[in-house]
Amino acid sequence: GAGVSQTPSNKVTEKGKYVELRCDPISGHTALYWYRQSLGQGPEFLIYFQGTGAADDSGLPNDRFFAVRPEGSVSTLKIQRTERGDSAVYLCASSRSGASNTGELFFGEGSRLTVL
């Protein structure tokens, strides 16, 4: 199983609750991305990590969204005070970096979040 792993695959929560979504990238991939995909739409960029640091978080919609990658491998996307509009599939992707980077993003199957 060498692919990107995301858990949970499905999460149903109530408005106002806190949610954590986890991403386990491909071993050796130093770059990690979070995207959000609403029904019938393309993936929307949220945040990118190079190693442990967030290199670009310009896509996070507001301060209720936060992501960490403390050891440069697994990442957690955290959503506070969830709203119904946060309902979407949250996709994680990883890629190689530097000279071995082909540009290809390897996506997980996503975590489907439903806020009631």
Add this chain to the structure above:
Amino acid sequence: GENVEQHPSTLSVQEGDSAVIKCTYSDSASNYFPWYKQELGKGPQLIIDIRSNVGEKKDQRIAVTLNKTAKHFSLHITETQPEDSAVYFCAASKGRTSYDKVIFGPGTSLSVIP
């Protein structure tokens, strides 16, 4: 920032016919243009990409063309098969070896009718 548009949003073709999907981008600094295929319940998967120093690239039944002057690029699938049915996304980025976020179009749902 970069904006990627894609047409058509849905496309139905008979098995064996060709399918063409067209995209435009707004940022003239973009230089890397990947295409991803997404099957139901799965994450997107890269099928082909093209860089700005190349006008056309082909891989078996799939080809991409790029017109940098007009800022548009297209995906061509020949001899379509039922397993080509999926959602296809074009995307644009300012980097391949150096980082830049990949911006996706809204997608084209392709149905290949047996």
